[in-house]
Amino acid sequence: MKRPLLTAATVACAMTTGAMSLNVYANEEYKLGLVTFLSGAASGPFGIPAKNAADLVIDAINDGTLPAPIEGKGIDGRMITPVYVDEAGGATKQTSEFRNLVERDGVDAVVGYISSGDCLAIPAVAEELKMLTVLFDCGTPRVFEEADYEYVFRTHSTAxxxxxxxxxxxxxxxxxxxxxxxxxxxxxxxxxxxxxxxxxxxxxxxxxxxxxxxxxxxxxxxxxxxxxxxxxxxxxxx
CATH class of the missing domain: 3.40.50.2300 (Response regulator)
Structure with a gap:
């Protein structure tokens, strides 16, 4: 259970520093889409620990209590509001959920995906919608071996x-x-x-x-x- 915790914490910190260059304004909401297994067999060992870690780090970012060199509250003063999506259901469902996050919920960025199959399906949609997306856990090496992306990044090593x-x-x-x-x-x-x-x-x-x-x-x-x-x-x- 340590790996999802550390990975999610790393992602949240990366989102904080990486988003500083965006054209944002203080006191606005920063909506962050977070996709992880909230049900099914993968939720216990992977999904729920990742959500708990994300909640912990988001609270620390919003409270301004992250360790140096991270300073200030939120992302340029914008408080992070998480929008959680259950990753259960397969790649076709997840591409639809991703579109909902962007087009319906209006998120500023998306962090998530444990399943390698989902990580292979999401990048093309993220590029189409020009949505900053961070893959935080999937182990497949094929994401960046088979294509190049402008809006998609990963913080986790491959298998x-x-x-x-x-x-x-x-x-x-x-x-x-x-x-x-x-x-x-x-x-x-x-x-x-x-x-x-x-x-x-x-x-x-x-x-x-x-x-x-x-x-x-x-x-x-x-x-x-x-x-x-x-x-x-x-x-x-x-």
């Missing part, structure tokens, strides 16, 4: 470094490795992670690597007996 490091560790510590099998979640983050891991191993080993099985169970399925059995069968057959 690539973790999976490349894991592949290097395996390569260095299992010199006689001939094959690998994997089980990952069946959405953008899981597929990207497995790709980075296996492709790095292939490069390190000169292409001499067999992938015996790739299992991608449904996200939050809760039961993985079939996938574990497939991994065990492959191990026995080896």
């Amino acid at each position: 690539s470094m973790d999976n490349i490091a894991a592949a290097r560790y395996v390569h260095e510590n299992i010199p006689d490795l001939e094959s690998v099998a994997g089980i990952n979640q069946n959405y953008s983050w899981g597929h990207d992670s497995w790709r980075d891991f296996t492709e790095t191993l292939k490069v390190l080993r000169g292409g001499d690597l067999e992938i015996t099985t790739e299992q991608f169970p449904k996200l939050f399925a809760g039961q993985y007996g079939a996938e574990i059995s497939a991994l065990q069968v492959n191990c026995v057959n080896r």
Whole structure:
């Protein structure tokens, strides 16, 4: 639960300093759209802690109690009013919710998105609407690998470094490795992670690597007996 807390705090501070250059006026409201999981399986470990962190930091910004070098109350004197959106529902729903934040609610900026699938869908809409958007948690590296954006930023590292490091560790510590099998979640983050891991191993080993099985169970399925059995069968057959 620490990572969402620290990430949300970092984002809020970044929004405070980054928005200083905007043409704003004292005593006006600064409406900040905040998108995180408020329901569903991801709300407990990710979404609710992120919301709690955002509330904590927004209160500190509005009260002027953030540590140096942040000074003053609000954003150039404008008190932040959060507008929360539940991230549950998938990418199509989130693009519609994003438009509502901009066109109906009139937010000044948007911070959010835990799901890698949502992070891949939102930037194009943010660019179309010219809305400052900060992606604060999603792990997929593809957001900026596949496109360039003027209004979209991220404050969180991608999963690539973790999976490349894991592949290097395996390569260095299992010199006689001939094959690998994997089980990952069946959405953008899981597929990207497995790709980075296996492709790095292939490069390190000169292409001499067999992938015996790739299992991608449904996200939050809760039961993985079939996938574990497939991994065990492959191990026995080896």
